[in-house]
Amino acid sequence: MLSVFKDLIRYNIEFAIGVFLVGLITVFALLSFFSPYPPNEIYVVFPDQPPSPEFWFGTNSRGQDMFWNLSFAFRNTLTFGLIVAVLSRIISITVGLLAGYMGGWVDRVLMFFSDIFVAIPIFPILILFYFVFRGDLTTYSLALVMAALGWPFDARLIRSVALGLRHREFTRHAVFAGMAPARIMFQEHLPYVMPIVFSTAMANMIWSIGFEVTLGVLGFTNINNPTIGTTLYWANNHSAMVVGTWWWIIVPVILIVLTFLGLFLLAVSMNEYIDPRSRLRRMGGQ
Numbered sequence: 001m002l003s004v005f006k007d008l009i010r011y012n013i014e015f016a017i018g019v020f021l022v023g024l025i026t027v028f029a030l031l032s033f034f035s036p037y038p039p040n041e042i043y044v045v046f047p048d049q050p051p052s053p054e055f056w057f058g059t060n061s062r063g064q065d066m067f068w069n070l071s072f073a074f075r076n077t078l079t080f081g082l083i084v085a086v087l088s089r090i091i092s093i094t095v096g097l098l099a100g101y102m103g104g105w106v107d108r109v110l111m112f113f114s115d116i117f118v119a120i121p122i123f124p125i126l127i128l129f130y131f132v133f134r135g136d137l138t139t140y141s142l143a144l145v146m147a148a149l150g151w152p153f154d155a156r157l158i159r160s161v162a163l164g165l166r167h168r169e170f171t172r173h174a175v176f177a178g179m180a181p182a183r184i185m186f187q188e189h190l191p192y193v194m195p196i197v198f199s200t201a202m203a204n205m206i207w208s209i210g211f212e213v214t215l216g217v218l219g220f221t222n223i224n225n226p227t228i229g230t231t232l233y234w235a236n237n238h239s240a241m242v243v244g245t246w247w248w249i250i251v252p253v254i255l256i257v258l259t260f261l262g263l264f265l266l267a268v269s270m271n272e273y274i275d276p277r278s279r280l281r282r283m284g285g286q
Contacts, residue, residue, distance in 0.1 A: 008269055015269035021262030025255065029078050032071035037064070039072040039226050048245050058247040061238040070252055072226040074259075077209055080139050080227070084208035085201040087147030092154040093197060097185040099155070100162020111159070114152040122149050126211065130220040139225060142215075146208050154200040158193050165189045199270030202263045213256065228256050 008015040037044045043063030051058040057066035099110040129145055130137055162185075165171060174184045209228075215221050216229015223230050231252050240248040 008273060012269045012272065014265045018262045018265030018269060021258050022266065025074060025259045025262065026078065028071055028255075029075040030071075032068065032075045035068040035071060037068050039069070040224055048243075051247055051251075057251045058245070060235070060248045061240070061243070061245060062234060066247065066251060069226055070231065070255065073228050073231045073252070074255065076139060076226060077212060077228045077256075078259075080143050080212050081205035081209040083140065083143040084146045084150060085204045087144065088150040088154070088204055089197055089201055091147065091151040092158055092200070093190070093193070095151065095155040096158025096193070097162050097189055100159040101166050101181060101185050101189065103163075103166070107159070111156070114155055117149060117152040120149065122211070123214075125149065126215060127220055130215070138222065139227070142212070142221065143208075146211065150204055150208060154196075154204070157196055157200065161193050161196065162189055165192055195270055195274045199267050199274065202267035202270065206260055206263050206267070209256075209259070228252055 009019070032039070041064075045055070045059050045063055045065050047059055047061050047063040049055050049059040055065055055067065057070060059065055060069070095110050095114065099107040126142070126145065129142070133141065165188075170188060171184060174188055179188075212221070212227060213229040213232070216223070216227050217232045217236065219233055221227070221229060223233055232249065235245075235248040235252075238245070238248075240246065
């Protein structure tokens with residue numbers, strides 16, 4: 001994987017830009033561990049101050065330093081997206097490899113359940129969970145729900161690769177050598193689908209963070225937990241654009257756009273790396 005990373009950094013400018021943007025936002029999120037203010041405290045600074053050398057991102061109407069408040073918000077939002085991506089990758093890898101390798105009735109059953117999850121309207125389900133759990137709906141419980149809903153498309157993609165690997169010569173040799181199916185899938189086949197796993201993980205983070213921001217803006221999450229969505233919720237609740245505190249909306253929107261752009265460039269770069277012709281063309285081959 002280190003050689004893949006080096007090749008992408010060297011030959012793919014989009015990947016390098018994506019790494020820079022995501023790395024920049026990640027460093028900003030990690031600064032929250034050094035914040036002089038608790039994340040949920042209000043009126044710790046003078047409210048409605050525009051960006052200045054003292055307050056780089058200004059302050060909001062709740063008396064919070066936007067720089068430190070947004071660092072907490074991005075830490076929580078990125079953590080949420082990462083949890084969803086990891087858990088849904090575990091499900092999609094397991095279902096995709098199992099369906100592709102086993103075939104037959106196992107494949108049909110797994111793809112039947114995959115089709116059911118594809119047909120489920122996600123947004124109404126998430127709103128339903130909010131009204132059912134209310135105060136008990138934490139970032140982690142919402143991440144579990146999102147992960148349970150975000151795997152079917154990627155599982156089908158992994159299955160399509162596993163179907164081809166099942167008939168490869170090295171798979172037959174592994175079967176003749178007496179390797180267990182689980183060992184064949186996760187030791188022999190998994191390395192071939194890892195580029196797909198990483199590219200879909202980036203796309204899944206964009207998808208899950210987008211839903212989190214949407215739910216937060218509408219107030220369908222824990223509004224006292226600082227995230228990008230709840231930051232925009234409070235900005236809208238205090239009519240930020242009307243009263244002139246534009247930085248309360250503009251700054252988080254710019255930062256989340258940079259985050260989405262970085263993740264998108266990483267996903268596109270990995271998709272291009274999967275295609276041998278595109279990879280060879282990037283490296284100067286014919």
